[in-house]
Amino acid sequence: MEYVLKTNQLCKRYRSFTALNGLTMQVPKGAIYGFVGKNGAGKTTLIRLICGLQHPTSGEFELYGAKHSDKAIANARRRMGAVVETPAIYSEMSAVDNLKQQYRILGMPSFDGIPELLKLVGLENTGRKCAKNFSLGMRQRLGIAVALCGNPDFLVLDEPINGLDPQGIIEIRELILKLNREQKITVLISSHILDELSRLATHYGFIDSGRIVREMSAKELEAVCxxxxxxxxxxxxxxxxxxxxxxxxxxxxxxxxxxxxxxxxxxxxxxxxxxxxxxxxxxxxxxxxxxxxxxxxxxxxxxx
Amino acid sequence: MSNLLSAELHRMFRHRYYWIGTILFGCIPYLSMYLIRQADIRHNNPKPEPPDGILFAGTFYLPILIAVFVCLHIGSEYSDKTIRNKKALGHSRTMVYLVNWIVCNAGVFLTYFIYVVVSFIGGYFLTNGYLTSFSAMCGDLFISFMITMVYTTLMQMFVMLVQSKSAGAVISLVFAIFIMLAGASVMQKLNEPEYMTADILVTYNGDVNDQHQPNPAYVRGKEREALMVVADILPSSQSMQLAEGAFAPEKLMRMPVYSCVVILLSLAVGISLFRREDMK
Structure with a gap:
């Protein structure tokens, strides 16, 4: 099986607190990988490490075969889009301007893909409205749209449905399924809302106290449950x-x-x-x- | 790096608060000269005050503006969390830091350049022109640009290492006020006259003797030399020396060298700490 992300004995310590304690996991290509764990289990810490926001204390991880310590990791990260905790969007800019800014950072030659991207996340009618005036669900969808700039193959979503109303949850779920099925994007989605995750995930990784306690496919889980x-x-x-x-x-x-x-x-x-x-x-x-x-x-x- | 640079320059130049700040700062010298001109007319002053002092005085107040600008531009990257997007796209931390440094300096340079141009034009239209020669003005301009660069580099370092818009704003503003007061204090000590007002002594046989009383506040010896070095290093005291318009020609070389050292050291410290820092 081909893996997008592989971690090996990954550790992250903050002074005396150990957030990740020898975490080993594998995210198969094309999967919706549900990363399950309670608050403080280490989900966000792992995502921060993958995104390069923090450095592991020990252990290693590979993204598209590029080790985290290699220079090639920069190119591997270009194939990845991420929404870590809250969506990273410029609050003073409109949805279109946010996407244009991301396109410029990526060095994309034209803004042609922006209307399509906005339509995909259902924000095509937001006009000049600043992102600071968006609802939480709209901000979340804009965050996903920003992460989708540059057509990534791997999407990392950290608690994407936190704080959303039922309608917002359904919209995000359908969007993730659409991205996975139609665009073949591998999704790593962390959540502690298990019921919602069970409607999406094809694979699961259960994390507790900074280590994976079990990894299994949805079929295996179905058999167990x-x-x-x-x-x-x-x-x-x-x-x-x-x-x-x-x-x-x-x-x-x-x-x-x-x-x-x-x-x-x-x-x-x-x-x-x-x-x-x-x-x-x-x-x-x-x-x-x-x-x-x-x-x-x-x-x-x-x-x- | 060019993608990141063009994206950041675009973000800065499209920000209305940047242009409001720049226009307001540009109005200060014109307003100052207009008020001086009005005072001259009111008092029928035959010799209007030359505007040389105003030309580079802006560098003294600039740290406040730089603190606000850097906090708004870089601090919003932390409050909106958009700095993550750059890292997640594979841009190195050194690149992110350097691009922010270039963009902030470009923004501050433009603001200050507008200030200088307004001062220069206003000086000729509202007053009788400058006493300083054009070549000396160019030298002063170079020093003043180095001063703005020192301020920008230091403020950027604070904001990027603190990783918080509000905390960064507080630290930068406190630093700006502290460095202005420190510069003013150093210059005040150095500008103390060596002797106090002369006592005139008339002897019995009618001789008149001038006796200068030494000023106890005057700093002498090694302490004075050290203070002079500090005055040449501190950007705020450099600004005051520029506004006073009278310093030895060797300072024209010495002050930019000190500024360069401060800039390079701050950049090195800033980048090395930023590379090691855990981003939230």
Whole structure:
């Protein structure tokens, strides 16, 4: 598999505080990589390092095969667009002027692509309105448009839906999906809003205390978080016998609780269990969300 | 670098606050000369005051304007976080620092150049012209441009290293006021007369003796030499010497050399610290 970004044992320390502690991760080309972690886990720190805003204390990372210490990293960064925390836009300029300024910094010969870019992010009708008078969602979209100047192959978005209203969240989500599907842009998106991330990401990296605790694809996560029926019975031994006979996939949690990864006929199941002297105490549909998976991964209460 | 430079120059020259500041600063010498001219007419002064002192006096007040300008131009890069875009696009920190230095100097040079042109033209139209020769004026102009460069380099260093528009503005303004007061204080000490008003002593046989009382505030010996070096290094005291219009020709060479050393040192320190700094 081809990777856009690879980090190896990346560390970043601020005096006595360790923000990244041997972080190793890989972002596959063409993916929407959901970078999941609670506040202070090290998500923004990693993005700052990738963007060259800060230097790693130790370890290394590669962007399009260029090591962070090589001079080639400057060219690799030209293939990347980023919105770190808040959108980096000139508040005294209009949307068009902001994009023109970015085009000039990039040394692009003409401004021809600007109307298309504004249309893509839905800001084509903002006219001479200064960015300081934009709503948060509009600023966020303008930040993404600025990051898209120069047609990057890799887009880094740090908490892009923070503070947005539901409509704004939907707009940003659709924009990211459109960029990924239509323009084949690889997206690294950090967030702690897991439900939203689960609608976008094709790959996940779970970060906790400055290190990746697990990396997986969306398919792998789906398998882990698949829907099940949780049964509370007097004997899971009897239940296992019945389920084996029915050829159903299940998992015994303890002496009384088991998860069944199917939708069994409850009457048949109850009757079969009754024949073996086993009572059904409760039945509930259970699905492990990304949220509960994340909590189980990083260890719930300890991290609250 | 040329892309970044042209983008930044474009951003600076399209900013209305820059032009408002430049026009207001350019009005100061004309207004000063007009008021002096009116006072001369009112008092029927047969010998109007020459405007030489006003021509380069602007450099003394310039640090305030430079502090405001540098904070607005570079500080907004930090408040709007747009400095990240440059780094994220692969521009090196040294390049970002140098481009900002060039752009700020270009902006300040233009503002000051307009001030000088207005002073020069106003001086000939409103007064009887300048006593200083044209060649001496060119030398003074060179020194004054070096002074503006020193101020700009130092202010830029503060704002870029502090990484905050508001904190940078406070530090730059405090520095501007401090350096103006320091320069004024040094020049005041150096300008103390060596002797106080003469006492006249008439002896019994009718002889008249002038006795000059030494001025205790007059700085002598090595301390004076040291103060003179400080006066030649500090941009504010350089400005005052320019406005006074009377300094030895060797200073024409010495002061720009000191300015050059300050500029190069500030640039070296600024760039090396900026390269190491963690940007937020």
């Amino acid at each position: 698949r829907k099940c029926v949780r049964l509370n019975v007097t004997s899971t031994k009897a239940l296992a016998n019945v389920l084996d006979g029915m050829g159903v996939d299940y998992k015994i949690i303890d002496d009384q609780i088991a998860d069944i990864y199917a939708k069994p006929n409850i009457t048949q199941l109850t009757l079969a269990l009754a024949e073996r002297g086993c009572e059904v105490i409760s039945v509930e549909e259970h699905d492990e969300s990304l949220e509960s998976f994340y909590i189980s991964l990083v260890g719930g209460e300890k991290h609250e």
